[in-house]
Amino acid sequence: MNTGTIYDVIIVGGSYAGLSAAMALGRSLRKVIIIDSGLPCNRQTPHSHNFITQDGKTPKEISELALDQVLNYDTVTSIKDLALRATEINGSFKIETASGSEYSGRKLIFATGIKDLMPAIKGFSDCWGITAIHCPYCHGYEFKHQRTGIMANGERGFHLASLVKNLTDELTIFTNGNNDFIDVQTLQLKSNNIQVNDKKIIELVHKKGTIQKVVFDEGSSQNLDALYASIPFEQHCPIPQQLGCELDDMGYLSVDPFQQTSLKGVFACGDSTTRLRSVANSVNSGNIAGAMANKELAEEEFLIPTL
Ligand SMILES: Cc1cc2nc3c(=O)[nH]c(=O)nc-3n(C[C@H](O)[C@H](O)[C@H](O)COP(=O)(O)OP(=O)(O)OC[C@H]3O[C@@H](n4cnc5c(N)ncnc54)[C@H](O)[C@@H]3O)c2cc1C
Structure with missing residues (x-):
């Protein structure tokens, strides 16, 4: 199904980093869709600590509150689905999902996290x-x-x-x-x-x-x-690499200080981009990614006077 809507930004991954990006974009009146498959890396931990105002809450309590607040901005939509593929078409992007839907967007943000690879140790x-x-x-x-x-x-x-x-x-x-x-x-x-x-x-x-x-x-x-x-990991989502985004030598998506990947129009944030792994850091980098995607859109739209 293709809704025909062209989103300003498609965010793949709707945990702390993705929701933080969505908040910056929603507050900038950007039309955003968040696609999230619902498997954050910390889902088994009983309490999350060291994130100010939310210390000791469950991971789910924090993300549910975040989603609730983000959806107060009526240009933001969130769906539960798994993004399978991305294609670049003339500087815009199409995402296809496991449910058979297609979404088009002018910018992409990957907030897809990493997958910890469990060692072969019983228990x-x-x-x-x-x-x-x-x-x-x-x-x-x-x-x-x-x-x-x-x-x-x-x-x-x-x-x-x-x-x-x-x-x-x-x-x-x-x-x-x-x-x-x-x-x-x-x-x-x-x-x-x-x-x-x-x-x-x-x-x-x-x-x-x-x-x-x-x-x-x-x-x-x-x-x-x-x-x-200290266990090995892999990118939770292979799509950024399939699109051509570079990884660094530790296996993280390479981003500049503004969360821009090596591919124009594609941003990444959260655990997939850094070994500094925390909710606070993911919220921070998500906030930057959202702001930078908005900045790029704003600059592209800002009219040049005809002389
Ligand atoms: C066991 C454990 C306990 C932790 N405890 C703490 C703690 O107490 N305090 C703290 O500050 N930090 C903690 N952390 C670190 C913290 O959980 C991470 O830094 C944070 O979750 C990263 O946020 P993120 O949004 O980048 O990725 P994640 O939270 O991992 O979320 C990524 C999201 O992207 C989705 N996704 C991935 N691929 C796709 C796709 N193709 N299509 C759609 N959706 C997709 C996933 O389903 C997931 O919802 C812990 C980590 C672990 C592993």
Whole structure:
């Protein structure tokens, strides 16, 4: 189905970044459609922290309030659907969705986030966002002074260790099979009373996502309350790459400081563009993307006098 409407901006992804972009655009009287498939990365976490005014709310409470406020602007529409393809036609864009709909827009904003790739450890995905956590700022306070692990290695593990050490003295790094720390790092970890365990983890024993212990391949185990994990990811949505948007060498969409991708008329914001992963940061970059898409439209429409 093609509605025939030409939107000023199509936003793909309607979580924190996408809704923030939509608010800037709605307040600028832009005709916007948000297409969202409803799978934000933090959906399993019971409480979201470190976003001022919304500390401790569920992820859904925050996004529902945001959607409610965004839809107060009557030029903004939101639909639940999965964007499948995008085509550029003479500087405008067409999006086709899983339900068979087509939408045309002058600008595109991708706020599609990233997908965390779960390691092959029994129980890990059940604990993700509950006691298997990614960020000390989002969840560290809730596990202060508790038995804490960090499943990471090398520079990343070392960096996390220095942050988490401030929150608990009961800290072990699990390198999960191989140890990439250089000698000076090993010494520094030891001086800070941080254990390094090289055994391969095969299971997180848990009750409804609350970790009880990590189990190693040779049969031993260690009791634990929380496990920070640095795990790989992929772009949640492949469309920006299919359109020709460049990725950086870490796998994020390349954007300039104004959230412009490498493709004219296409902006991106939120987790898909940065390793600084938080609700606050996604709202910030979404706000910039919305404003910049509006700026481009405004400049294109601003009449040149005929002399
Ligand atoms: C487990 C966990 C817990 C976290 N806890 C916190 C916390 O406590 N505090 C904090 O500040 N941050 C937290 N974060 C980080 C925070 O959740 C992210 O930074 C934030 O959700 C990113 O927002 P986003 O809008 O970029 O992407 P997301 O929230 O991931 O949303 C992307 C949206 O795009 C949609 N989408 C993707 N592809 C398509 C497509 N093709 N068509 C239509 N829709 C599509 C998805 O369905 C989704 O709704 C947590 C992250 C994780 C993984």
